[in-house]
Amino acid sequence: xxxxxxxPQSMFIQEGEDVSMNCTSSSIxxxxxxxxxxxGEGPVLLIALYKAGELTSNGRLTxxxxxxxxxxxxxxxxxxxxxxxxxxxxxxxxxxxYKYIFGTGTRLKVLA
Amino acid sequence: xxxxxxxxxxxxxxxxxxxxxxxxxNMNHEYMxxxxxxxxxxxxxxxxxxxxxxxxxxxxxxGYKVSRKEKRNFPLILESPSPNQTSxxxxxxxxxxxxxxxxxxxxxxxxx
Numbered sequence: 130x131x132x133x134x135x136x137p138q139s140m141f142i143q144e145g146e147d148v149s150m151n152c153t154s155s156s157i158x159x160x161x162x163x164x165x166x167x168x169g170e171g172p173v174l175l176i177a178l179y180k181a182g183e184l185t186s187n188g189r190l191t192x193x194x195x196x197x198x199x200x201x202x203x204x205x206x207x208x209x210x211x212x213x214x215x216x217x218x219x220x221x222x223x224x225x226x227y228k229y230i231f232g233t234g235t236r237l238k239v240l241a
Numbered sequence: 242x243x244x245x246x247x248x249x250x251x252x253x254x255x256x257x258x259x260x261x262x263x264x265x266x267n268m269n270h271e272y273m274x275x276x277x278x279x280x281x282x283x284x285x286x287x288x289x290x291x292x293x294x295x296x297x298x299x300x301x302x303x304g305y306k307v308s309r310k311e312k313r314n315f316p317l318i319l320e321s322p323s324p325n326q327t328s329x330x331x332x333x334x335x336x337x338x339x340x341x342x343x344x345x346x347x348x349x350x351x352x353x
Binding site for chain 1: 276281344
């Protein structure tokens with residue numbers, strides 16, 4: 130089936146640093162989403178992207194929908210301890226179906 | 242309070258004993274999904290439903306059944322559970338496939 134390759138798998142960063150993670154696919158998606166999952170909870174939507182080339186911000190978060198529609202990245206600026214968690218990208222397949230494909234996640238740990 | 246509820250939250254069962262995990266949402270959402278989350282594999286969609294009586298396979302439907310007889314409920318049925326179905330399961334709902342998905346708290350299932 131379709132896969133999303135998400136990198137890095139995990140990262141340790143110092144508080145205040147900027148973070149970047151990305152997601153690539155061999156297939157085209159028409160919608161890209163970024164979620165965050167805190168320990169013991171379900172994922173929560175951070176940013177949704179609906180158009181190739183779109184750049185969207187949500188506070189300290191910025192995400193872009195790649196122009197080829199096969200990739201997306203998420204940046205977090207000035208990280209804080211509560212940014213700790215697992216970040217997932219997800220793509221929505223819309224050709225004859227409406228199913229979601231999730232990346233394998235980026236585990237972020239912030240050192241105070 | 243707008244929410245997605247799942248029951249049970251934890252379940253230990255034996256191979257072959259049929260079980261149902263319930264999911265209910267109070268937001269009048271059309272789109273509902275089931276996911277399983279396994280270490281290193283991220284979230285994988287099992288089944289989704291666009292509306293009442295409309296269900297379709299996600300990426301990993303084998304060994305699972307669903308039904309959507311009412312808009313608010315989307316139960317996940319394992320007719321003959323096997324150990325490889327030991328996982329953390331999430332239900333999610335949204336206004337349409339493109340909408341923000343709200344996730345339930347998760348059900349941790351262990352099949353021995």
